[in-house]
Amino acid sequence: MARKRIAIDMDGVMADIVSHYIDWYAKRTGELVPVERLNGMPEPTGFPNGELIREFLHTPGFFRTAPVMPGSQEAVKALMEEYEVFIVSAAVEFPQSLSEKVEWLNEHFPFISWKNMVFCGLKTIVQADYMIDDYDKNLRYFNGERLLFSQPHNANYTEYNRFDNWEQIAAFFAKQAVPLAS
């Protein structure tokens, strides 16, 4: 029997992209946007100048320098002992980010092989048993078990099992039955 498979998102799940937005925004404008201001707002719209955020997304180096989500390295490494883990990032919209994301993973998650990295557009193509993601547009079409990772933009989602940090994700999987696919 094969191991069960977990598809894990990068931005907003493994990479703390919101802190990175706030940091780059402050460096550019001098204005420190409080994270609470972003609650329930679609990603760029919580910032006074959303166009700047869109510009960051296309700027070389932005994704390469994103901070790691606290607790994600230990938790992902532990999950890999019992599950087949794939990193799935909807990154093709930003082609300059693709090699940066591979480098970022190689630096911060050196125990993940290139064989288990996926960069796509729509995540409907993904076949897995669990998906950890911060976006409804990705979780909605997924047939397996859906885990919503809390981020300011999804504060108002009510239809998913919500996890506020990687400790809660680890606790969820610790309670799962024998992790073998049928």
Add this chain to the structure above:
Amino acid sequence: MARKRIAIDMDGVMADIVSHYIDWYAKRTGELVPVERLNGMPEPTGFPNGELIREFLHTPGFFRTAPVMPGSQEAVKALMEEYEVFIVSAAVEFPQSLSEKVEWLNEHFPFISWKNMVFCGLKTIVQADYMIDDYDKNLRYFNGERLLFSQPHNANYTEYNRFDNWEQIAAFFAKQAVPLAS
């Protein structure tokens, strides 16, 4: 009902990577390797100096300048009228190729959205109804209908439905039943 989904490989299916190897090899060494020499040989080993082929795979510009497989543009465009088409390339092993492959698709297949592009390692993650590929390692684990695209390296494969060109692929799909997923 949703449309049925086809996953289409790039190298050796949409891109004529073998002609490109032969061309680059001739430019570098002055030796024109006849394509017949590559029959049944794992990809780099048919060339007198296989290390050169491995070097090309890591060379910026190699994938960007690959020629288009004859007939692929018309055939893929026609398939998109009745099927959901995803381009799936096992490209993450060569990170420098990722943005090049997006640019190549945008140039030669401008009717394909970034939403339908997938760059991965293992293709076991792919969920589709049909897969068109030139490699056993990709087709073997696929649960849907498998279409082998003929390339010199796969000349000895016997276990798949074989297609020698895009005209044969188009004819296969023309004979399929109503293209709707159940």
